[in-house]
Amino acid sequence: MAGESASFDDHEHDANASFIKNHEHAGGKKLSEEIAGMLGSLKPFPESPGYCIYKVSEPIRQSNEQAYTPQVISIGPFHRNNPKLQSMEEFKLRYLQSFRDRDKINLEDLVSAIKGAEEGARERYSEPIKLGSDDFLKMILVDAIFIIEFFRKNWSKIWTKYDRRILTPWLSSRVQMDLILLENQLPFFIIEKIYDIAFPSLSKDHPFIELTFCQFQYFNVQGYEPRDFWSSGIIILHFTDLLRNFCLPPCERQPERSVGIIKEMHSATQLAEIGLKFKKITSNSSTICSPLELKYADGVLEIPCFQLDITTEIHARNLVALEECHFPEDAYITDYYILLSFLIKTGEDMDLLVREQIIANWLDGVVATSMINKLSEKSFYSQMNSHYQKMAQKLNGFYASQSKLTWRRALFSTPLIGASAISAFLLLLFTCVQSLCSVLSLKYF
Structure with a gap:
């Protein structure tokens, strides 16, 4: 009976071990499949030039939140839903309207051009852009046209009464500062592309980079010219990148x-x-x-x-x-x-x-x-x-x-001070020797 009981226990133990092993195998297979699925969902890493417009890391942002956050106008996707910046959205649309009506611009041509560059524009942002294609294109078009109009008016000094009523000196200066923020950028190439399509003749004599240099001349401390960038092969990623290049030596x-x-x-x-x-x-x-x-x-x-x-x-x-x-x-x-x-x-x-x-x-x-x-x-x-x-x-x-x-000069600035210093040193040395002799005398007494 004892032998039969032992045999039964062994059989039960083997069955349990087999069940656990099969269960672990099934669980391991399921887990490995889940991990493989996670890896498969990763999007391909963007080709060069890839990301160039970033959100500032939290540790740096905490030191001065406002220095990285637009205060009056949103450009690009990162701050477009900020309720504090919505008052300028109508102003941007009015600039688009005047741009279209004044220059007889075909918006369909511009949309088609942006559509062809959409993928490249999206890849410039370090964060996934949760906008459908139509909304993304509208954002790019409205923001880029505002920038072009703002730069052209400043370059030609042609400001309307409406501009002056809305763009007070303070607001205009603040817009300028918002345009240099890292999180508040459009890729430079997309603005340049829209400008070239909208003004094919003007862009030959006065390319968009010329207007950009004029707009940010305050920061151009070395007096760079566009040809300096062209000859050096410098590619402007966006306005923040431009200002960095203004600071760098050749x-x-x-x-x-x-x-x-x-x-x-x-x-x-x-x-x-x-x-x-x-x-x-x-x-x-x-x-x-x-x-x-x-x-x-x-x-x-x-x-x-x-x-x-x-x-x-x-x-x-x-x-x-x-x-x-x-x-x-x-x-x-x-x-x-x-x-x-x-x-x-x-x-x-x-x-x-x-x-x-x-x-x-x-x-x-x-x-x-x-x-x-x-x-x-x-x-x-x-x-x-x-x-x-x-x-x-x-x-x-x-x-x-x-x-x-300096210490030596102060110590020996006059013969009297030098002699006094030497005397003090010799006195200290004599005192130390005398004390040492006294201690030794007591020890051997």
């Missing part, structure tokens, strides 16, 4: 970025206290300098002059955000603000550079200093402009050598 003057970062550097005031001289670099017709091109040699730090005003933070933050998303290997703007944050740590540092006419500050000193220090605080980086790295090492070396020299 390709042949862009230093390599290498592994390594600036971990420590003395501030402007600290450097000035031990003898460093600051000099403003001013561009002229023969030597146009990028704002990023600082120079150091023989105890003199040369810095291109720059202006701080209410537009600076919006401009700078969106360029840094673009680099984080699209140009992490070429983040020259980010490098620049990291370097400035080392130089400008306090209000005294800001005041020093203002006195040297390097900074034209239209902000409160504390606000300006805080802005500089916060611009790159959320940036994570392991590479940096190699020129800045070497310059920081030289400045740290200058500070160390000058500090020793």
Whole structure:
């Protein structure tokens, strides 16, 4: 009986093990099929140039929400449903109406052109665009025509009474700022395409890029011309990208970025206290300098002059955000603000550079200093402009050598002070020796 019972138990155990094994196999097969289905639902990764219009990452956005969010007008899909921006939608439609009626534009031709470029336009956005084809095309057409009309009116200085009644100086300036935000962009190529179709004769003599340079001339600190971009093979992705290129030196003057970062550097005031001289670099017709091109040699730090005003933070933050998303290997703007944050740590540092006419500050000193220090605080980086790295090492070396020299000069500034210092040192040494002898005498007594 015992043998039969054991045999029965063994059989039952084998049956349970077989059931569990089959169940696990079936469950594993089902799970693997679900995972395969998830992988199969992925859309193909976009071909180059791919994404170039991004939503700003949350950690960066938290530092200043408004710097990345349009305040009066939505361009593109990311903010089109923001209720605070709906008042400008009618204004955009009126611009489309005047555009069509004045220039006798065939909207059907424009729609057909956009339809052919729809896929390429969608691929420029980092987020899936949850709009059907018709709604997407309407958005592109309305927003692009508004931009073209706005730029043309500014270029030709032909503003109607209706324009002036709606576009007050404040609102016009704010529209300009909204047009440089990374999240508020249309692909440049689609606006250019619509412009070329709408104005085939005008576009030959005055291409859209010319109007764009005119519109953003305030940010064109190096006085670039469209031909400079053409000759260098620079392709404009959108307006934020254009403003970044305005800041960069020509390709042949862009230093390599290498592994390594600036971990420590003395501030402007600290450097000035031990003898460093600051000099403003001013561009002229023969030597146009990028704002990023600082120079150091023989105890003199040369810095291109720059202006701080209410537009600076919006401009700078969106360029840094673009680099984080699209140009992490070429983040020259980010490098620049990291370097400035080392130089400008306090209000005294800001005041020093203002006195040297390097900074034209239209902000409160504390606000300006805080802005500089916060611009790159959320940036994570392991590479940096190699020129800045070497310059920081030289400045740290200058500070160390000058500090020793300053101490020696202070110590031996007059024969009397030098003699007193030597006497004090000898007295201290004699006291230490005497104390040591006393201790040894007690030990062996």
